[in-house]
Amino acid sequence: MDINEMLEFDKCHIWHPYTSMIDPLPVYPVRSADGVYIELETGEKLIDGMSSWWSTVHGYNNPLLNDAIKEQLEKMSHVMFGGFTHAPAVKLAQKLVDMTPGVLDRVFYCDSGSVSVEVAIKMALQYMQAKDKRHATKLATARGGYHGDTWHAMSVCDPVGGMHTLYEGRVPVQFFAPRPSIPFGGEWNDSEMDPLRELFEKRGSEIAAFIIEPVVQGASGMWIYHPQYLQGVRKLCDEYGILMIADEVATGFGRTGRMFACEWAGVTPDIMCLGKAITGGYMSFAAVMATSDVALTISSREPRSFMHGPTFMGNPLACAVANASLELVSQPHVLPRIAEIQKQMQLYLEPVRHMPCVADLRVLGAIAVVELRKPVDMARMQKLCVEEGVWIRPFGKLFYIMPQYIITDEQLAALCGAMVRILSHE
Numbered sequence: 001m002d003i004n005e006m007l008e009f010d011k012c013h014i015w016h017p018y019t020s021m022i023d024p025l026p027v028y029p030v031r032s033a034d035g036v037y038i039e040l041e042t043g044e045k046l047i048d049g050m051s052s053w054w055s056t057v058h059g060y061n062n063p064l065l066n067d068a069i070k071e072q073l074e075k076m077s078h079v080m081f082g083g084f085t086h087a088p089a090v091k092l093a094q095k096l097v098d099m100t101p102g103v104l105d106r107v108f109y110c111d112s113g114s115v116s117v118e119v120a121i122k123m124a125l126q127y128m129q130a131k132d133k134r135h136a137t138k139l140a141t142a143r144g145g146y147h148g149d150t151w152h153a154m155s156v157c158d159p160v161g162g163m164h165t166l167y168e169g170r171v172p173v174q175f176f177a178p179r180p181s182i183p184f185g186g187e188w189n190d191s192e193m194d195p196l197r198e199l200f201e202k203r204g205s206e207i208a209a210f211i212i213e214p215v216v217q218g219a220s221g222m223w224i225y226h227p228q229y230l231q232g233v234r235k236l237c238d239e240y241g242i243l244m245i246a247d248e249v250a251t252g253f254g255r256t257g258r259m260f261a262c263e264w265a266g267v268t269p270d271i272m273c274l275g276k277a278i279t280g281g282y283m284s285f286a287a288v289m290a291t292s293d294v295a296l297t298i299s300s301r302e303p304r305s306f307m308h309g310p311t312f313m314g315n316p317l318a319c320a321v322a323n324a325s326l327e328l329v330s331q332p333h334v335l336p337r338i339a340e341i342q343k344q345m346q347l348y349l350e351p352v353r354h355m356p357c358v359a360d361l362r363v364l365g366a367i368a369v370v371e372l373r374k375p376v377d378m379a380r381m382q383k384l385c386v387e388e389g390v391w392i393r394p395f396g397k398l399f400y401i402m403p404q405y406i407i408t409d410e411q412l413a414a415l416c417g418a419m420v421r422i423l424s425h426e
């Protein structure tokens, strides 16, 4: 099959993310990927600025991750988790319990970030039932969030930017507080918490959990907010007997410059969702961390079990590659390197700050966001990026990168340089 035949078949038969089957955006055929480079079937090599949506933090075709999978493949690629356990799953749970903040010491494995959010929500609802808080059946969140595309995850995505209107009447209606308004590095003001306090005061008895992406609200706007907001959330949740769920699917494992974004606030949630980079982006896999209180309360009342158990729960290949990925991310040079990446992106992207098309520049950890004044034409912008030898997929008004942690200074300079050149012609 030549490239054109492949693209034609793809266009006629394969759905891509958030894409029309009548008038799809162009897709670029990839032949292979190695380190920070993605090689197209047409021969171009692109520096990856997206880490394949926050996941491939150690680069493509990483020898250590490859070996971990190969070694596990020789032993067993899969076995059901009902009635069995295995070394890769236990080893991974030990690591996760050690790495995650505070008292998160119970681990539930599942398939993807969205499913981890569903699992976290089910845990919160079962917890409230076990506590005889029968009215606590709703969720609360802040506007501007994104938590995935499954049903309950959708219900806590931003009500304007999300898919609420499309499925009106069928997506559960939840409570929304305003988006955290004070930026990271801004001056904190306690009144920031007033709307959430008011919501909890009025409707607290109906709320099982408050869910939020700590510090960085990602796919719904790439907004980076003051960590003290999370301390406020923790305090209010404690005061009103509401569980706090931190969705660290995107921010976990170093992305914001701390191993987990909650650490910026010194806050431990009751439940934490982890995904994406957990396997170094090798395969879809997620983990939900919970406190003993959550786990034991759920288990203390009928049906005395947590009612979720996917077919591929604890998949040994995924656990094996996750073990290798977490070993890599825990190496002492990684967080300092992410701090350097932040500094370099601040330096290289500074020229865009005063460009007429640019409304804001935000950088934290290995995340850099240029917010434009007008929405971008995604297809046109991607073509320009490919011509510049970089892979960036903007959306809405956001032209942003979250490079791999293994990117070199020169590669990062090239990636940011391409952004500056593209924006200087907008």
Ligand code: PMP
Pocket: 053, 112, 113, 114, 115, 117, 146, 147, 148, 149, 213, 218, 219, 247, 248, 249, 250, 251, 275, 276
């Ligand atoms: N939560 C957050 C914060 C996310 O960014 C995402 C994915 N972008 C998800 C959940 C859903 O993860 P997945 O796409 O693996 O289902």
